[in-house]
Amino acid sequence: MKNNSSRPLFSFSGFVCSTFGHDYVITRKVTNHINEYRCTHCGKEVTDNFSGNLEQLTLKNKQVNSSLALFFEKKTKRDYSTS
Numbered sequence: 001m002k003n004n005s006s007r008p009l010f011s012f013s014g015f016v017c018s019t020f021g022h023d024y025v026i027t028r029k030v031t032n033h034i035n036e037y038r039c040t041h042c043g044k045e046v047t048d049n050f051s052g053n054l055e056q057l058t059l060k061n062k063q064v065n066s067s068l069a070l071f072f073e074k075k076t077k078r079d080y081s082t083s
């Protein structure tokens with residue numbers, strides 16, 4: 001008797017997403033214009049890129065966003081203290 005438990009089960013979430021589109025919520029604000037999002041149904045993670053399009057949130061993109069957030073935070077603090 002074969003054990004088929006490792007086969008992926010039919011995913012209702014995936015069905016909802018492919019039919020109605022992903023339901024993204026913001027998981028992190030990187031800058032005023034760039035956020036990271038996660039789909040509440042399937043857990044897919046995406047981020048805004050410089051062109052204003054959504055892009056898959058890869059490890060590389062996460063690292064880029066982290067340095068961007070750090071830079072943005074410093075800039076915001078400096079602007080705030082000088083104004």
Ligand SMILES: [Zn+2]
Nearest residue numbers: 017022039042
């Ligand atoms: Zn989804």
